[in-house]
Amino acid sequence: MARSGERLLFDDLRVGMVRSAGEPYAVTADEIVEVAGRWDPQPFHLDETAGRASDYGGLIASGLHTIAASICLGEREAPPMASVAGLGIDELRFLRPVRPGDRLGQTTEIVELRPSRSRPDRGIVRGRRTVTTQDGVAVLTYVLTWMVERAVPGPH
Numbered sequence: 001m002a003r004s005g006e007r008l009l010f011d012d013l014r015v016g017m018v019r020s021a022g023e024p025y026a027v028t029a030d031e032i033v034e035v036a037g038r039w040d041p042q043p044f045h046l047d048e049t050a051g052r053a054s055d056y057g058g059l060i061a062s063g064l065h066t067i068a069a070s071i072c073l074g075e076r077e078a079p080p081m082a083s084v085a086g087l088g089i090d091e092l093r094f095l096r097p098v099r100p101g102d103r104l105g106q107t108t109e110i111v112e113l114r115p116s117r118s119r120p121d122r123g124i125v126r127g128r129r130t131v132t133t134q135d136g137v138a139v140l141t142y143v144l145t146w147m148v149e150r151a152v153p154g155p156h
Contacts, residue, residue, distance in 0.1 A: 006079050006080070007079060007080050007081060007082040007149075008079055008080070008081045008082060008148075009082050009148065009149050009150055009151050010082075010113065010115075010122070010123030010125065010148040010149060010150040010151075011123075011150055011151045013081075013110050013113055013123075013125060013148070014110065014113075015110055015111060015112065015113055016109070016110065017109070017110045018107055018108070018109045018110075019077045019081075019107065019108045019110075019127075020077065020105070020106065020107050020108075021073035021074070021076040021077055021105060021106045021107075022076050022077070022078055023076055024073075024103035024104055024105050024134065025069045025072055025073050025076075025103065025104040025105075026101075026102075026103050026104075027061055027065075027069065027098055027099070027100060027101070027102045027103070027104065028100055028101075029048070029059055029100035031065070032045060032059055032060070032061045032062070032065065032100060033045070033046055033047075033059075035061070035062055035064070035065040035068070036061075036062045036065070039062065039064050039065075040062035040063075040064055040065070042062070044056050044059065044060055045059070045060065045061065045062050045065075047059070056097050058099060059099065059100055060097035060098060060099055061097070061098040061099070061102075063094045063140075065098070066094070066098050066104075066131065066139060066140050067089075067092075067140070067142075069098075069104055069131070070104075070106055070129060070131050070140060070142075073104065073105070073106040073131070074106065074108065074129070074144075077108065081125075081148055082148055082149035083146055083147070083148055083149075084122060084146075084147040084148060084149060085146065085147045086144065086145075086146045086147075087124070087145040087146055087147060088144075088145045089142050089143070089144055089145075090142065090143045090145070091141070091142055091143045092140075092141075092142040093140065093141045093142065094139070094140055095138050095139055095140060095141065096133075096137055096138070096139045097139070098133070098139050098140075102133045102134065102139075103133070103134040104131055104132065104133060104134075104139070105131070105132050105133075105134070106129060106130065106131045106132070107129070107130050107132075108127040108128070108129050108144070109127060109128045109130075110125060110126075110127050111126050111127060111128050111143065112124075112125070112126035113125055113126075115150065116147070116150075120150070120152060121149065121150050121152045122147050122148065122149065122150055123147070123148050123149075123150050124145065124146075124147060124148075125145070125146055125147075125148050126143055126144070126145045127143070127144050127146075128141070128142075128143050129141065129142055129143070129144055
């Protein structure tokens with residue numbers, strides 16, 4: 001395996017490879033309210049009573065909160081990837097609400113790999129992410145595109 005320390009390089013990856021986050025991400029009511037208060041201050045994200053009166057039937061996390069948790073889960077995949085930069089998110093779908101007490105897990109399936117045309121020391125990776133609750137219910141899916149370090153042969 002071509003590794004940079006203990007990080008996976010572009011050259012280590014294969015289309016179809018599935019990576020999983022180790023430890024789940026625990027969502028708390030306090031965190032839901034804190035994130036929503038700053039970034040998405042809708043009543044059903046801020047107050048249990050307002051949440052119960054909404055179509056959701058209770059307090060739910062903002063979609064932005066769920067995306068942030070997913071990015072955190074990506075960093076919990078082991079061994080870590082030699083990521084350089086995120087380049088974009090496509091096909092973003094919020095499937096079900098995330099609630100206090102949910103423990104989120106995630107898988108990332110590598111769906112495309114291509115060497116960078118402008119940077120021989122980088123590759124472009126596309127991965128389909130699925131975020132699920134502790135019960136295996138999918139709550140978020142998207143395709144993430146990011147740049148990853150490559151193994152570059154030394155001079156001969």
